[in-house]
Amino acid sequence: ATAIAAPARAGAGNPANQPPNVPEWTRTLGEGVAVRPYGKPSKFEKDVVRRDVEWLTASRESSVSFTPLHELEGIITPNGLCFERHHGGVADVDPADHRLMIHGLVERPLLLSLDELKRFPRVNRIHFMECAANSGMEWRGAQLNGCQFTHGMIHCVQYTGVSLRTLLEEAGVKSSGKWLLVEGADSAAMDRSLPTEKALDDCIIAYKMNGEALYPEQGYPMRLVVPGWQGNLWVKWLRRIEVGDQPWHTREETSKYTDLLPNGKARRFTWSMDAKSVITSPSPQAPIKHGKGFTIVSGLAWSGNGKVKRVDVSLDGGRNWWPARLDGPVLDKALTRFYYEFDWNGESLLLQSRVQDETGYVQPSKAELRKVRGYNSIYHNNGIQTWHVQANGEVENVEVA
Amino acid sequence: ATAIAAPARAGAGNPANQPPNVPEWTRTLGEGVAVRPYGKPSKFEKDVVRRDVEWLTASRESSVSFTPLHELEGIITPNGLCFERHHGGVADVDPADHRLMIHGLVERPLLLSLDELKRFPRVNRIHFMECAANSGMEWRGAQLNGCQFTHGMIHCVQYTGVSLRTLLEEAGVKSSGKWLLVEGADSAAMDRSLPTEKALDDCIIAYKMNGEALYPEQGYPMRLVVPGWQGNLWVKWLRRIEVGDQPWHTREETSKYTDLLPNGKARRFTWSMDAKSVITSPSPQAPIKHGKGFTIVSGLAWSGNGKVKRVDVSLDGGRNWWPARLDGPVLDKALTRFYYEFDWNGESLLLQSRVQDETGYVQPSKAELRKVRGYNSIYHNNGIQTWHVQANGEVENVEVA
């Protein structure tokens, strides 16, 4: 056997459980089947959790928790780790009493129970869902040290539900019906206006995510799925759809989710999520612990306008770029995993990723973005993220110029 | 508003939470963000769990629990509901002490920690994993009344890991190395022989499923993924790979996982899983509760030999067939969701589904299968399943001729 140099490993562990010894979990029986009828992660993964930033909000009921992107791989987010954004806490809805009402400019108003919704033809789609405020704390400069906090308001699951088009055809939208009001049953009774055109295109009323019932914090028993558009529109605990001839200009599309420009004017109805990408590892919460040598850059790219076409990675803060490898399915309006593999010489790096989507849109640098949008947009910050990899492998969120 | 006939619903629920009233979950705040750092299903879904069949085995540590297919949709199985099959219980492995050893007919034996495994280039793939004994209790006739029990030894997740080829190239398999022994670190120390040809083709050493770390019962911290081949080969808690020039003929490929034919001879190394399908709803655990009218037949199809090409559904026990609609991504060696929608006139049905895969293989009837394999194969029962839908909507597992 050829001896291979062993890189220093943090902590020697328990030699009694390492070769040549037979570890304790081999010498004894483990837990039997169905002891956990519904499984959960290993106790050694207890740090892989959603986290909030306490100073962001006055109360946890109107707040956000972030997906630990730095710990995840592939493109599917497990249901237990999908970020949360509530305006009145997690509605604990009894599906037996929940109803979906469709009324307004329709021929046949409808009242549906969950069981009845499930009787309509089903569709299954894998889509990302991003809060328009994702990365919103980073407009003025590097603030939060970890991609969980800078980019963790995104998840991607397979939804099963009914095409909203099917329900609108069942109800019979009148020709004057150009807008929908979609409203939740939570304590904020979140309401938003949605153009009929999008509603008839690809929206879904979902009741399953990753195969099983929606988790309560994701809108159990039913939520709206608006592929490629800002998460705020994906109304959870959906209880009502009213068809009208004009938008409502609700609080969530006026006071919030409008993008203030330097000239004091604000863009409204900025629904679609621009193409964006982020390196999830290495990143501040996922430093390089192996020293120099072969190194994997793993990241996520997505676009609200279609499929990811390519991703490039820079090691020098955006001066030179190298094509990344896309791996796993590249799906429409879904997270796409990319990798860039290289030999790290142990010197400091300024890591960046840049996506181009199938429409040709190229993710802009933060400087390019700020030139158009200023510093007070709050929403839609899709600028290129820079991670500073230090010689010791630690990583920090930085701004470069 | 046009009045639409309302089908009788089981239980009126609590009118105080139904329109025109404002339900209690709208009138009060729910739980805040990160109160559950790792989420879980609604309390109203507590029956959606893995179940075992006590009389099947002497102990829960060498036993099986079944995925509740009748409650699931789409093609992704949530990690908490992936069926379990253990031979010595769930090894509770500390990843800091776990090691993967590669030795035998290789140029450079390797000992890898989990952190080191994660340094190799990563691949992401969505694959089904089926136990060769799935439906094994049904060879002699309809036995178990529910697709959870007849077909629930299957799941489908996205895996992230290292191509086994990458590791074998790193170790340098000698030209005489034609077989691998793959072995687990659990109390059964499960070992199996795997031909190098398959190992170099599409196998993965996975450490993530659906984005997060493998659950303990699925082999945390690492397992083998052998796309399209019987689940028994997908060694969990993988600790060792030895390269040799001959197969080992271990207990799991001689005493078990060999298929006894009527002439007393047994097929060995029946690795690949034949194309198969099952209707998950309606099914005995998921009766039709809405009475006659528009009805959805939902099911799963898969093939260990490639992609699903088509699925047909019969309402009369296999005499006449109607094409089903495939929905969601149709991926190689992955579960594929199909639907058949029809107007049920309330008469009894003999429901069947039949898949054809891209190799042209057509799922056989149970009679056709038994003609070749007899009744004592135990494994690889991919015969067409019949559900008898009764006029009252109840469904039972039956045999027809």
Added chain:
Amino acid sequence: GGPGEKTESKAEAKPAQRFNIGRAPSAEEIRGWDIDVRPDGQGLPVGKGTVAQGEKLFMDNCASCHGEFGEGAGRWPVLAGGKGSLTLDNPVKTVGSYWPYASTLFDYVRHAMPFGSPQSLKVDEYYALVAYVLYLNDVITDQNFELSNSNLATIKMPNEGGFMMDDRATSEKAFWQKEPCMKNCIAPVKITGRATAVDVTPEDKDGKPRGVE
């Protein structure tokens, strides 16, 4: 159709109802849930309330979070002020400085406030509260003003003209490119800011950002 008879495909489907699933809600059921309000006044329930009435209600139900003058207590939202701040470094976006329509205020407050007990007040009380918040924002200046379903839609908000439709497709056209630049795209860069200097990331006991193994 019976078993064996396939449902018509979407293309052949008649425009009329196809599934016969669910039922029509009654007028009363719709009325109970249909609480939204539009800028043109559509949806406003019959009712009224004065600024003065609103002031008392606000002190009792809202001021604990939003402050007596809508200035916001602690981190709870600010409701008034910020006029002329939209082009400044730190814009203060309030009902008066930012919101384009008075209807939004009625719609939102009745949907979601008081936080934790929404829809708990009477319609007249919501009119009074909205009148008071508009008063705090100098949109209404008369303490005796009575806001009602007949005049709410006529109230003109200061920043109504401050909004434009999403124009990214044209104003940001430069972001669409044929081939992204790969070599020597910009001059060499230096670090100009660090999250660690701002130091607001939640930390574990070890002083590292939360979630670092």
Added chain:
Amino acid sequence: GGPGEKTESKAEAKPAQRFNIGRAPSAEEIRGWDIDVRPDGQGLPVGKGTVAQGEKLFMDNCASCHGEFGEGAGRWPVLAGGKGSLTLDNPVKTVGSYWPYASTLFDYVRHAMPFGSPQSLKVDEYYALVAYVLYLNDVITDQNFELSNSNLATIKMPNEGGFMMDDRATSEKAFWQKEPCMKNCIAPVKITGRATAVDVTPEDKDGKPRGVE
């Protein structure tokens, strides 16, 4: 290579080691874990044990589950008997009636038995136990026979010739078809068996199969 220098693609890669990750296990580390045994005897550890020695060990460590004669207690596995049953309605597949190689018995018992404390016995004890199980199966007939690393691979099992390689691709060729039959494929069918008649499905209190809502 340094930053900016891409790793060679797979096609260009040299056959030699490419990643330099991990280390080589020591000979001792391999020895500790490398416990598998092949039909040709490869992997057999040095050791020996007689049927008589095995009998005592079996009574102490195995009989509680497998029965004193390998007949199996309760639902625990049967280890002996079943000879000639492979073509019967209910084949009994045991070490003697079914297993093709003696090596498998050594490999498995040392890997996994006694259930719950595998690898807890000495190598000589595993030889003795294997000898006894073979004796129970009439593969060994002499009580004084001593099984060892030098003779285990020479033991011929009764059913060694009972296995054939997977031949589904040829023997089940009929299952590959161009177009599956769609109309009048078979004569009308009737129900010939019901799971409810067998009545072995786990049930909830309501008497319905578990999991019915």
